[in-house]
């Protein structure tokens with residue numbers, strides 16, 4: 001889950017083009033607007049959730065396009081744990097912890113105990 005907490009006040013509407021592939025409709029929107037009225041509704045879009053793939057036992061690749069550092073919430077990847085944890089997403093960095101703080105440490109401890 002991604003919580004967008006950016007609150008950049010921008011009152012100026014501009015002529016923009018919808019970014020939905022195959023649409024490209026002109027609309028008047030604020031600087032942050034990316035879609036026409038129709039495609040602003042998520043179910044009308046060809047929406048794909050963020051792609052995660054595992055890089056190692058503790059980390060995942062999180063493809064994002066943030067251009068500023070931003071704190072977002074991720075769901076713990078440990079089976080049965082749905083705890084949300086916060087990560088700081090950094091531009092051009094795509095590897096992030098996969099688990100909540102608790103499981104991150106539990107996991108590491110478990111590995112050390114095995115002596116590997």
Ligand SMILES: [Zn+2]
Pocket residue numbers: 018019020023024025035036037038039
């Ligand atoms: Zn559109």
Ligand SMILES: [Zn+2]
Pocket residue numbers: 076077078081082083099100101102103
């Ligand atoms: Zn967890």
